[in-house]
Amino acid sequence: MNDVVAAVLVGIFGITGSLIMLASAIAMFRVRDALSRINAFSPATGLGMPFIVIAAYVYDLHSSGFSWGSLLMAVVALLCLIIVSSVASNTLSRSAVLSGQPIHRKTSPNRLAQPPAGVIDEAERSED
Amino acid sequence: MNIVVSICIVILAAAIILGLIRVLTVKDLGSRAIVSDLVYFSAIGILTMIGIAVSSSIVLDVIFLSSMVGILATVALSRILTRGHR
Amino acid sequence: MMRLIHGISYVAYILWAIVTGSFTIASRLFVLREAYARPMIVELPLRCATDLEVTLFASSITITPGTLVTAIASGTATQPPALFVHALFEDSEESALEGLIAMESRLLAMTRGRAPRAASRDLETDASEGGTR
Numbered sequence: 001m002n003d004v005v006a007a008v009l010v011g012i013f014g015i016t017g018s019l020i021m022l023a024s025a026i027a028m029f030r031v032r033d034a035l036s037r038i039n040a041f042s043p044a045t046g047l048g049m050p051f052i053v054i055a056a057y058v059y060d061l062h063s064s065g066f067s068w069g070s071l072l073m074a075v076v077a078l079l080c081l082i083i084v085s086s087v088a089s090n091t092l093s094r095s096a097v098l099s100g101q102p103i104h105r106k107t108s109p110n111r112l113a114q115p116p117a118g119v120i121d122e123a124e125r126s127e128d
Numbered sequence: 129m130n131i132v133v134s135i136c137i138v139i140l141a142a143a144i145i146l147g148l149i150r151v152l153t154v155k156d157l158g159s160r161a162i163v164s165d166l167v168y169f170s171a172i173g174i175l176t177m178i179g180i181a182v183s184s185s186i187v188l189d190v191i192f193l194s195s196m197v198g199i200l201a202t203v204a205l206s207r208i209l210t211r212g213h214r
Numbered sequence: 215m216m217r218l219i220h221g222i223s224y225v226a227y228i229l230w231a232i233v234t235g236s237f238t239i240a241s242r243l244f245v246l247r248e249a250y251a252r253p254m255i256v257e258l259p260l261r262c263a264t265d266l267e268v269t270l271f272a273s274s275i276t277i278t279p280g281t282l283v284t285a286i287a288s289g290t291a292t293q294p295p296a297l298f299v300h301a302l303f304e305d306s307e308e309s310a311l312e313g314l315i316a317m318e319s320r321l322l323a324m325t326r327g328r329a330p331r332a333a334s335r336d337l338e339t340d341a342s343e344g345g346t347r
Contacts, residue, residue: 003129011132014177018139021170023240025143028150028166030243030250034158035300039282040251041162043236044169046277049195052173055136056187059180070188077192082232084195086277088165088202093276093284093300095206096158098213109254109307 006062010055017051020044033104034096038089045085053077133181140177143170161205168201220324227320228274235279238303251302255284256310258297261318267325268295271318275299281314 024044028037057074064070147167151160172194179187242250262268272283275297282300289295304310 007129007132010129010180011135014132014136015139018136018143018173020236020240021166021173022139022143022146023243025146025150025166025170026243027239027250028147028159028163031253031302033253034156034162035255035282035284036251036253036302037159037162039253039280039300039302040239041166042277042279042282043232043239044166045198046232046279047236049169049173052136052176053191053195056176056180056191060188063183064185073188073192077188077195080192081195081198082277083273084199086273088199089276090272090283092158092161092165092202092206092209093282095210096161097284099158099209099211101156101158101209103255104253109256 003062006058009058010062013051013055013058017048017055020048020051024048031104034101035093035103038093038096042085042089045081049081049085050078053081130181133177136177137174137181140170140173144174157209161202161209164205165198165202168198172198217324217327220320220327224320224324227317228277231278231317235281239279242303252304253300253302254304254307254310255298255300256307256314258299258311258314259294260289260297261294261322264325267321270325271321272297274317274321275314278317280304281310 021044024041027040031037031040053074057070060070060074144167147163147170150163151167154160154163172191175194176187176191179190260268260271262271268286272286275281276283280302283297284300285298287293287296287298299310299314301310304313
């Protein structure tokens with residue numbers, strides 16, 4: 001492909017991805033607690049970084065031609081971003097709850113405020 | 129190619145600066161952890177764009193490896209938050 | 215064969231959910247008059263049974279922008295396992311649970327080969343009859 005098409009494609013994907021990252025950074029100012037921030041962070045890794053990966057792959061396709069290795073690398077990078085960031089968000093939100101980070105007072109309904117039925121084992125308690 | 133790459137770098141740098149301001153102004157540690165994660169991914173984006181600007185041939189390798197090891201920083205921060213507890 | 219078709223449609227559904235959720239998060243930034251988000255934590259009793267289903271479901275909830283898994287309560291003899299989901303932009307608890315249950319039905323159609331019938335109602339009535347709160 002020629003230079004103009006490559007530059008336009010890299011521009012579309014790169015600028016869209018960067019704007020999503022910027023929107024995610026601005027959303028950090030608009031929400032109030034750690035859980036909402038983890039929630040508002042997922043567009044950055046779910047959509048923004050994949051767009052930047054696609055921009056990098058288009059550039060690679062333009063500069064060094066098609067090869068199966070680079071296609072495999074791009075696909076694995078996309079899957080890793082989506083799956084790995086999801087697992088990382090799970091871990092971080094779990095530890096944020098466990099370590100007692102403050103939850104915004106307007107979170108309603110908050111089903112985590114009291115322990116769910118089943119956590120406190122009734123049979124075990126009656127033995128005490 | 130240079131113009132679009134410069135625009136991307138400016139946008140990502142704005143995201144990093146906003147994130148650093150947020151790290152300084154926020155009170156609780158969990159928010160600091162997630163905002164530092166955002167700063168990490170924006171830095172990877174800037175690195176990729178610099179690689180495109182200087183016509184490097186290892187752009188894809190950089191973003192491949194960094195997306196795979198990106199979980200390590202988050203998991204380490206979450207272990208620090210709970211003070212070594214799982 | 216049916217599982218393959220369900221799997222492809224599930225992946226497409228997740229990708230579309232990522233795109234629309236990101237668009238919601240970005241477009242709500244420009245609404246300055248009202249509050250940005252209505253955070254809530256809802257409790258979702260699971261129909262997923264195996265570890266693979268629970269892991270896939272928790273990951274796909276978290277990767278969808280606007281919903282986030284915060285904790286998992288393990289099941290007991292009387293209760294199914296439950297997920298605690300933090301939602302940002304839902305109107306009410308019922309609409310949040312409705313969207314999550316629709317996603318779960320698609321996931322179970324992929325892993326089991328057919329869509330489950332409405333089994334969550336049965337589980338809930340069983341739990342309320344036999345549970346000792």
